[in-house]
Amino acid sequence: MTDHPVPPEPTIKQFRERYETYAQLPPTGVPREEVLRVMREMAAEEQARWAEGYASGCVYNRDQDHIDFLIEAYAINSQSNPLHTDVWxxxxxxxxxxxxxxxxxxxxxxxxxxxxxxxxxxxxxxxxxxxxxxxxxxxxxxxxxxxxxxxxxxxxxxxxxxxxxxxxxxxxxxxxxxxxxxxxxxxxxxxxxxxxxxxxxxxxxxxxxxxxxxxxxxxxxxxxxxxxxxxxxxxxxxxxxxxxxxxxxxxxxxxxxxxxxxxxxxxxxxxxxxxxxxxxxxxxxxxxxxxxxxxxxxxxxxxxxxxxxxxxxxxPGGLSAACWAAMVSIGEEGYLEATRRILETASTIKAGIEEMPELRLYGDPLFVIAFDSTDPALDIYRVNDAMTARGWALNPLHRPAALHLCVTQRHTQPGVAERFLGDLRAAIDWVRENPSSEGGMAPIYGMANTVPERGLVAEAMLDFMDGWYRLR
Ligand SMILES: Cc1ncc(COP(=O)(O)O)c(C=O)c1O
Incomplete structure (x- = not known):
């Protein structure tokens, strides 16, 4: 993960340049090995962020063992369709x-x-x-x-x-x-x-x-x-x-x-x-x-x-099967232990935020930790951009402008809470030292938070979703 504090250009199309784009079916099938190679490469790049606990919410479990178990449960039941109760x-x-x-x-x-x-x-x-x-x-x-x-x-x-x-x-x-x-x-x-x-x-x-x-x-x-x-x-x-x-x-x-x-x-x-x-x-x-x-x-x-x-x-009956497998394999003891770890980690993070004079914690939540800036000169969305540059994916909130971290088991891994607090401190300091830096999502969030014409904001979101499905 980079610790370079310049916000990156946001993009959801970074794989377009690097891999074949299919606007129609390939005339002959792509070899399975090649298909899997491309998927593995993209997933490996994405994984660093959620697996190491840089994302708010998103992935809630703790380890690859659990994921492998769910994959096996899904694989056994991959053809199942609950609509056909007689067959499945x-x-x-x-x-x-x-x-x-x-x-x-x-x-x-x-x-x-x-x-x-x-x-x-x-x-x-x-x-x-x-x-x-x-x-x-x-x-x-x-x-x-x-x-x-x-x-x-x-x-x-x-x-x-x-x-x-x-x-x-x-x-x-x-x-x-x-x-x-x-x-x-x-x-x-x-x-x-x-x-x-x-x-x-x-x-x-x-x-x-x-x-x-x-x-x-x-x-x-x-x-x-x-x-x-x-x-x-x-x-x-x-x-x-x-x-x-x-x-x-x-x-x-x-x-x-x-x-x-x-x-x-x-x-x-x-x-x-x-x-x-x-x-x-x-x-x-x-x-x-x-x-x-x-x-x-x-x-x-x-x-x-x-x-x-x-x-x-x-x-997808396979998903229900994997869900059942998760629940019965974790059991009461497992859910208790997971919750204990999450709430203890959340307490550490809440305490760390409370020590930062520029931030205000919202109430005393259990595991979704929301905070905003007490300093009018400190734009919380720019703090978010600086956190994004450090690899984090937090949730920007609206009305009022704030951020939140939804603590999951990924954040209970050793060192993650401390890394979050250290990065947050560094992000605030960087924004304070670079008051006129440009780029990132802060101007967009800031505008979307305050612009009275909500139709314009909705239009921008329609464009965003069109872009999602655009190939060129
Ligand atoms: C309180 C609450 N309700 C509903 C939802 C919607 O869930 P989903 O994204 O699975 O549709 C969420 C998602 O984060 C949530 O936090």
């Missing part, structure tokens, strides 16, 4: 057990006959946090249309809720009401209650939210929903596989799961701190009645009787 009953076993294990972990044990029973907490496997959230939001829309006749549904979310809620609103024609958070970065309970109307179908809280990592007051928020007879969704995509173990380790974890009677659904990502490969998450419901509104059935299709529990039709 193993996928049925894996997915039903992933859901039951997650429900047990998230306070579902005391409801009905427990997870896996007809009256217990239930759910489905999805492809990731965004899909889990979208499934839940669609479910509330359809459930309350059928049971209460609500035709202009509304969801009430703290402004820190993940963008996937806005995506759901856009996709499913649900009005989304964003409520500002309080000075402690948590949802403002009174303001949330005031925002609820007769059309509200669901209130949302996060455990924790992506930006600042401080768990919302789920108990109070879910009570508002319970009193009004509407849904409450806890977004535990990020914390679902950390908070239960943090609580067992004695950390102060506010209640957020099905032990609260008002919580009617939860999203929890196996592909984050569940340590599965990317491509799986779990959405849970308090009752099967609710889950039925997620499902799709078609009785009159010439292609036969068709049903699917989530958005996709055919799905």
């Amino acid at each position: 009953p193993s996928a049925v076993k894996y997915e039903s057990e992933i859901v039951a294990m997650t429900a047990s972990m998230l306070g579902g044990g005391h409801i009905g006959g427990g997870p896996g029973s007809p009256d217990g907490v239930c759910g489905t496997v999805s492809s990731g946090g965004s899909e889990s959230i979208q499934l839940a939001m669609k479910t509330y829309r359809d459930y309350f249309r059928a049971t209460k006749g609500i035709t202009k549904p509304q969801m009430v979310v703290p402004e820190t809720a993940h963008a996937a809620f806005d995506k759901s609103a856009q996709y499913f024609g649900i009005e989304i009401v964003h409520v500002p958070v309080g000075p402690d970065w948590r949802a403002d309970v009174d303001a949330m209650a005031d925002a609820v109307t007769d059309d509200t179908v669901v209130i949302v809280g996060s455990a924790p939210p992506f930006p600042h990592g401080i768990v919302d007051p789920i108990e109070e928020l879910s009570e508002i929903a319970r009193e009004r007879g509407i849904g409450f969704h806890t977004d535990a995509c990020l914390g679902g596989f950390v908070l239960p173990w943090a609580e067992k380790l004695g950390y102060d974890v506010p209640p957020f799961d099905f032990r609260l009677p008002g919580v009617t659904s939860i999203s929890a990502d196996t592909h984050k701190f569940g340590y599965a490969a990317k491509g799986t998450s779990v959405v849970l419901y308090r009752s099967q009645e609710l889950r039925h509104y997620q499902y799709f059935t078609m009785t009159d299709w010439p292609g036969g009787l068709y049903c699917s529990p989530s958005f996709a039709g055919s799905r």
Whole structure:
């Protein structure tokens, strides 16, 4: 990793020059060895960054052994498609057990006959946090249309809720009401209650939210929903596989799961701190009645009787198999130990940031550490650029301008926390000593943070995504 403090030119096309570009199928197949060589070379370059703990979030597990194990589990099941339950009953076993294990972990044990029973907490496997959230939001829309006749549904979310809620609103024609958070970065309970109307179908809280990592007051928020007879969704995509173990380790974890009677659904990502490969998450419901509104059935299709529990039709059963393999091989003891290491590392990093007079830590988070600059002359986005030049991939936040590091097991490797703090100190010093340096992403983030015309910012993002798929 370079320690040169000049921000690099950001690019996502660095491999275009170096390797063959295919705008159409090659006339004859490229030899497999050659295909694999190219892939290995690119992956090796990328790996240094995430494997050595330079990235916020991204890769949550600790070691190559675990990855090799997941690869083997995937390889054994690579042809599996859970849509065809008759051909792959193993996928049925894996997915039903992933859901039951997650429900047990998230306070579902005391409801009905427990997870896996007809009256217990239930759910489905999805492809990731965004899909889990979208499934839940669609479910509330359809459930309350059928049971209460609500035709202009509304969801009430703290402004820190993940963008996937806005995506759901856009996709499913649900009005989304964003409520500002309080000075402690948590949802403002009174303001949330005031925002609820007769059309509200669901209130949302996060455990924790992506930006600042401080768990919302789920108990109070879910009570508002319970009193009004509407849904409450806890977004535990990020914390679902950390908070239960943090609580067992004695950390102060506010209640957020099905032990609260008002919580009617939860999203929890196996592909984050569940340590599965990317491509799986779990959405849970308090009752099967609710889950039925997620499902799709078609009785009159010439292609036969068709049903699917989530958005996709055919799905990668290998990913569910690898997820199940991760969960049963890690077990309670493994998750506890991983969480212990993560939270201890996060404490070291928080303490180090608190000692830097130019920085302000946001609250007292468990493992998502957000901070901004207390010095108006120190642009936190330029600090981010200087960190990028040192190999780091942190998350820049908006409104207000800040950065965060989501601590994973990769950061628990020896020396990583110290390297982060040392680089952060050096990055701040460099920005102070070079007040007029140019380049990097800081001007773009700065503009995007403040420009009143949000349409321009959205246009720039459309261009970015077009560029993603452009070959020349
Ligand atoms: C709190 C929270 N919810 C939802 C998501 C969306 O998850 P995914 O990127 O898997 O779709 C994230 C992702 O970081 C998250 O942090």
